[in-house]
Amino acid sequence: MTAEQITERMLADAVSTMEMMSTALGVRLGLYEALASGPLDARGLADKTGIHPRYAREWLEQQAASGLLTAAADDDPYARAFALPDDVRETLLDTDSVNYAGVLPGLVVSxxxxxxxxxxxxxxxxxxxxxxxxxxxxxxxxxxxxxxxxxxxxxxxxxxxxxxxxxxxxxxxxxxxxxxxxxxxxxxxxxxxxxxxxxxxxxxxxxxxxxxxxxxxxxxxxxxxxxxxxxxxxxxxxxxxxxxxxxxxxxxxxxxxxxxxxxxxxxxxxxxxxxxxxxxxxxxxxxxxxxxxxxxxxxxxxxxxxxxxxxxxxxxxxxxxxxxxxxxxxxxxxxxxxxxxxxxxxxxxxxxx
Structure with missing residues (x-):
């Protein structure tokens, strides 16, 4: 690989690492479990999990940007609803599924x-x-x-x-x-x-x-x-x-x-x-x-x-x-x-x- 390609790889790896850590945060705080019952906006997630609304908003946006959540269109960032797709729910929450990997982010963080x-x-x-x-x-x-x-x-x-x-x-x-x-x-x-x-x-x-x-x-x-x-x-x-x-x-x-x-x-x-x-x-x-x-x-x-x-x-x-x-x-x-x-x-x- 060239130096430029190695740098690009390091940047991609950094993105993957930080996204994994953000997923671990969501697992640890029960954010995915809260979303499993239906779409929530930032204040709804904050009310349901006890986290601060501003942190809820940033985490939800990051998760949607990474492709794990879907977001409804709304100009008000606090009214925008986010949903947990079924396949993501299975992977992160269904401990009996052969596709379960909800503990993997926490393992990497450890x-x-x-x-x-x-x-x-x-x-x-x-x-x-x-x-x-x-x-x-x-x-x-x-x-x-x-x-x-x-x-x-x-x-x-x-x-x-x-x-x-x-x-x-x-x-x-x-x-x-x-x-x-x-x-x-x-x-x-x-x-x-x-x-x-x-x-x-x-x-x-x-x-x-x-x-x-x-x-x-x-x-x-x-x-x-x-x-x-x-x-x-x-x-x-x-x-x-x-x-x-x-x-x-x-x-x-x-x-x-x-x-x-x-x-x-x-x-x-x-x-x-x-x-x-x-x-x-x-x-x-x-x-x-x-x-x-x-x-x-x-x-x-x-x-x-x-x-x-x-x-x-x-x-x-x-x-x-x-x-x-x-x-x-x-x-x-x-x-x-x-x-x-x-x-x-x-x-x-x-x-x-």
Missing amino acids: LAEILPRVAEAYGTGDGVPYAAYGPGTRHGIGGMNRPGFHAGIADWVAALPDIEARLSSGPARVLDLGCGTGWSSIALAEAFPAAGVHGVDMDEASVAEASEHAADHGLTDRVTFACADAAEPGAPGPYDLVCTFEALHDMADPVAVLRSAREVLAPGGAVLIGDEKVAERFTAPGDLLERLNYGFSVLHCLPATRAEGAAVEAGTVLRPGTVRSYAAAADYGGCTELPIEHDLWRFYRLDPA
Whole structure:
């Protein structure tokens, strides 16, 4: 790219970043929820949400200029009505939709908020603990993955037909390593009523929220959670299936995690891994998925992993060859890439030797 093109890109990126932050503001203040019941002008939005009318006017105009809201023609800026289109409502407010991304702006903002600590870690070589990223990151990751778990997890397990048969007929047991706020464990239990699921995660706040979510879904009799290291989960087997979804790349010692998973498998059991769908090898420039995953890696995943005293520092860009090398080092007899369609993840089946 020429210097002029790079400058143009920086300006476009700045616009996108500020628009993302304005969207995060709208989510945080409940402005989209207020608009979901019908069009509002600036004073109407201010009355409904408790914000100042002048701020309401500016935010509404900015959102319409960015294309997220529609605006009725009116020369009086305070009488101009703004509406939330159905597709935008689905994307920002419908937490069950596979298109839901309402937590993504807050996740991005949380990475910006922690940037001074990340910069300090780059100088010292230390890490930034996962908990330091706060609820924006925790809820962002959980909220973005939740619809996919509920829509797809049964199909993912179906790619392992022998394991699907076990979970369907029961009684069966599943261990979910790196379960976060618990949505993968809950989705597994709902998809397979004959199975019990135990989720493990190192983050105390995530585990506490996971337990609340299981209670809200009436699943405490079949879904349990514990705060523990996935390399030493303290979860005696046998388990018919051990899962880890979008978590292996964050683990300080992934080989130890896979080894512990193998040790608790029931005879004929298997490990199911879902992780980032990155290229087979590094190329530059990268495509959108490479750029997305390197973005998360630079700002979050690598610093958070280094904070755990990592034996291995994969970063978010976990390539297939690396997964295969982990499986071999953990003494698995097979590591098979599964034919599961997914926009962001690649799936693997690991079988003991």
